[in-house]
Amino acid sequence: MELREIVAPTMKELFIKEIEGKILSGEWKIGEQLPTEREMERKMKVSRTIINSGLSELAQNCFVEIIPRKGVFVGDYMRNGHLNTLISIMNFNGGMLDRKTFDSLMAYRLQNDCECAHLAALNRTDEDLKLLLSLYEKINHTEDIAEIAQLKLDFQHAIYCATGNIIYALVCNSFKQLSLLFAEIIYRQPDSKKPTLNLLDLITAIEKKDAQEARNIMHKIITMRIEELGQSYFCHNFPS
Amino acid sequence: MELREIVAPTMKELFIKEIEGKILSGEWKIGEQLPTEREMERKMKVSRTIINSGLSELAQNCFVEIIPRKGVFVGDYMRNGHLNTLISIMNFNGGMLDRKTFDSLMAYRLQNDCECAHLAALNRTDEDLKLLLSLYEKINHTEDIAEIAQLKLDFQHAIYCATGNIIYALVCNSFKQLSLLFAEIIYRQPDSKKPTLNLLDLITAIEKKDAQEARNIMHKIITMRIEELGQSYFCHNFPS
DNA sequence: TCTCCTTTGTTGGTCGGACCAAATACCACG
DNA sequence: CGTGGTATTTGGTCCGACCAACAAAGGAGA
Incomplete structure (x- = not known):
């Protein structure tokens, strides 16, 4: 309850x-x-x-x-x-985006997140790494789905910050509200389950400063997440 | 006068x-x-x-x-x-960014603009192409430097739109105010001259749907522009 | 008839005083 | 020590008013 x-x-x-x-x-x-x-x-x-x-x-x-x-x-x-405008549009549609916009959004995220993983591996400091690890621990030790969603956003933000490029961090925040809306929609569904994550490989790659590997892993993670997201998101048929 | x-x-x-x-x-x-x-x-x-x-x-x-x-x-x-915040910070500093943030911004733009050129070449419609050409004509037939700055932003926005991905267009707008501030600073300087542009090659590549070529040309253009920009921008020594 | 100036009305920007409800701090009571 | 009531503080909201810039209407002069 x-x-x-x-x-x-x-x-x-x-x-x-x-x-x-x-x-x-x-x-x-x-x-x-x-x-x-x-x-x-x-x-x-x-x-x-x-x-x-x-x-x-x-x-x-x-x-x-x-x-x-x-x-x-x-x-x-x-x-x-700009991006805030999109949030308004999404809210207007009851938290829903049409398929094309959804795909556009995910394509952008895929591209950007991979680049960030790449840069993070190159430029991360030890503090960045520590933060990522502690967030990873928290995610693993949490059962509450809504809380995990928030932690995942924090994790993502941490990676964006680890690039050492503040612009990426700012752009990440521009998307944060959007991501929160998605999370809310999805975790409101009764059959939502704890998402499967393999972030440790990503952290390891970033630790080893293996940029190409980090990019590849991120690509895999995001692709999988998009898959899951798309399924939950469009499970109820929506005017597209 | x-x-x-x-x-x-x-x-x-x-x-x-x-x-x-x-x-x-x-x-x-x-x-x-x-x-x-x-x-x-x-x-x-x-x-x-x-x-x-x-x-x-x-x-x-x-x-x-x-x-x-x-x-x-x-x-x-x-x-x-988010990005609006950066505009406030920039205004607070009298339109100035420190060198690190400036470089971060340019790195992001380089990455993003190249990706956009790539996508635009793949997905552009005939209307997109027509718009790009007409903007190019306008830029060539204009002498007023401030007006050219505006047209260049329109050109850039047109490319972002040509990707067929609305998110890119929205992100582009998020940067627009920032770019306008830059333009204003730079064109206020007495020795500012009409920037040299080679946009036609870019348009041609997009017309031929040669994505790799479009990306390369964009890379060249942006690198050059960053060079010019950095010189004008940091010509008066600024606390970095 | 045309031009220029004045008048009047419209519109967003701003003001100051007021009330509301929720949160807080404090105090009396058990 | 804990409980519950009360006064105060605070942002949210309302109302009626004035301001300045702009626009349209109207009138004076050529």
Whole structure:
């Protein structure tokens, strides 16, 4: 009998979701002008404080473009959007991505993670190695599936950090929210089981600074994980 | 005699800059609690509307963590930050990055752009090709350096899009703001000249769907560009 | 009729004062 | 020592108001 924390959404979040929905559903077209803040205030029964702040956040994610003293317009989020935008899109679809986007995402991760394993093997410090090992231990000694998901993300982040290239670490974080959403979806399913992992080989390769080997192992791991992920993710038929 | 548009910063932007400064300078340490919104209102002479909205934006960039009814705390932006965070850091340093971060950034771009060129050659459609060609024409027929910078970003985005993988396009956008900042810095220098480009070979390779050739040419282009960039960027000695 | 200037209204940005609910700190009571 | 109530603190939200820049409408002058 698992219980999960429930959190009440704030008015601002609800407002943002509502507007995002209008835009992502296509009800409001790109370039179109939104109702004025005052009109939204009247119609939606929320204060202008929320409207103004919410629109500002939507603008950050490229869903709207705010032109002071002129109006707010639907933005070209597909053209200008970044990774956060994708999270919004995914949430809009109830945590689901269509098959093509899913495959794109996994292809990118495959490419990137392998490169990271390669670089990590070349540049890792002893501290990096220690962190990886301790995370590996934790993963092995944990039964709670949700916790393992979090630890796996930490492990991944640790590898990205071990590259010695901060940009990789930052990009990794950009994907983190996305990965968390995936994990949540998958581990919510009743038949989800503890994933099989063979991280030790990877750690060994990184320890030996064998870059090519690290890349190969990572490729194997990710491929397998994508396999598992795809199966759980698309087990319920979803409009693709 | 070039004149550039001047835009008055909003109160919110000023507030955010101020708080970011406190954090990035290390004056406020990670985990430390910020003054309450009401106290900031008194001390900084701005309304709580700005404070609340600004803190919310800072939270998005991982500079602070807001815990309702408890307080606002300095976030671990180095650990949790994403690419937007880097832009803030760069702005804090007057548009400058230290040498290590700069090199990391360029290494990432080199790796990624080459992969993109490869994929673009494999997956490009005729429309993609047409767009690339028209952008190339525009670049050649433009003298204004700032405009060329923008066009080059569009060109780059077009290549990322031509991969057929939307994730690459999104990642490209995540870097766009960063690239714009670079362009601005560099083209502000008096001796900046029209960059030499050999994009036509790249387009040809993509047209012929010669993936390996596209990758090689991209590698050459980026390496050259990094060379130029590094020279202009670090010409005035900067604390590294 | 056309041009230029003034007026008026719209719009996002900002303000300040207020109330709410949850978390916390404190204190009396058993 | 533990329990439960109470006052305070804090971010979230609301309301009504003013500001400045922009746009459209209207009027004066050529």
